[in-house]
Amino acid sequence: xxxxxxxxxxxxxxxxxxxxxxxxxxxxxxxxxxxxxxxxxxxxxxxxxxxxxxxxxxxxxxxxxxxxxxxxxxxxxxxxxxxxxxxxxxxxxxxxxxxxxxxxxxxxxxxxxxxxxxxxxxxxxxxxxxxxxxxxxxxxxxxxxxxxxxxxxxxxxxxxxxxxxxxxxx
Numbered sequence: 001x002x003x004x005x006x007x008x009x010x011x012x013x014x015x016x017x018x019x020x021x022x023x024x025x026x027x028x029x030x031x032x033x034x035x036x037x038x039x040x041x042x043x044x045x046x047x048x049x050x051x052x053x054x055x056x057x058x059x060x061x062x063x064x065x066x067x068x069x070x071x072x073x074x075x076x077x078x079x080x081x082x083x084x085x086x087x088x089x090x091x092x093x094x095x096x097x098x099x100x101x102x103x104x105x106x107x108x109x110x111x112x113x114x115x116x117x118x119x120x121x122x123x124x125x126x127x128x129x130x131x132x133x134x135x136x137x138x139x140x141x142x143x144x145x146x147x148x149x150x151x152x153x154x155x156x157x158x159x160x161x162x163x164x165x166x167x168x169x170x
Contacts, residue, residue: 006058009054010051010055013051013054014047015047016044016050019043020040020042024040025040026040064142066134068142071134071142073132074133074141076141077101077126078096078098078125078128079125080097080125081124084112092114094120096110096113096123100133100138102133104138111141111143116145119145129143131143132144
């Protein structure tokens with residue numbers, strides 16, 4: 001998560017924990033004759049769920065940074081591509097099954113990724129993608145989408161599919 005959205009979740013969870021605890025204390029102090037008997041515990045449960053999600057996203061963000069910083073360059077061959085039906089800001093999330101060639105040899109990795117539109121049409125069985133592989137955990141990878149988009153553009157020009165060949169003018 002490059003945007004650090006996990007921080008928002010953790011902050012909201014902290015606020016809900018405080019409010020939930022206050023509401024629960026008021027409910028207990030009032031002898032349980034208040035709707036706060038229900039609201040307080042519900043807020044506490046919601047806060048715990050948000051906190052768990054925020055901490056999980058933070059762990060993933062740290063792992064991605066670690067792979068970016070320490071990762072060994074490698075190449076992944078696409079074994080399969082499946083639509084998940086999920087889109088984030090119009091960008092499709094796909095489930096990719098990849099054979100990743102890294103320092104420890106070839107390892108099969110399944111990964112859900114937001115795939116840029118420029119790469120999506122080109123991404124199929126047998127396509128290759130540039131990746132960074134975690135040096136001590138070869139199943140953990142980061143796909144270098146910027147490099148993949150450059151590769152697709154270069155391939156299209158090589159095959160004659162550039163804008164001029166497509167009849168488009170600028």
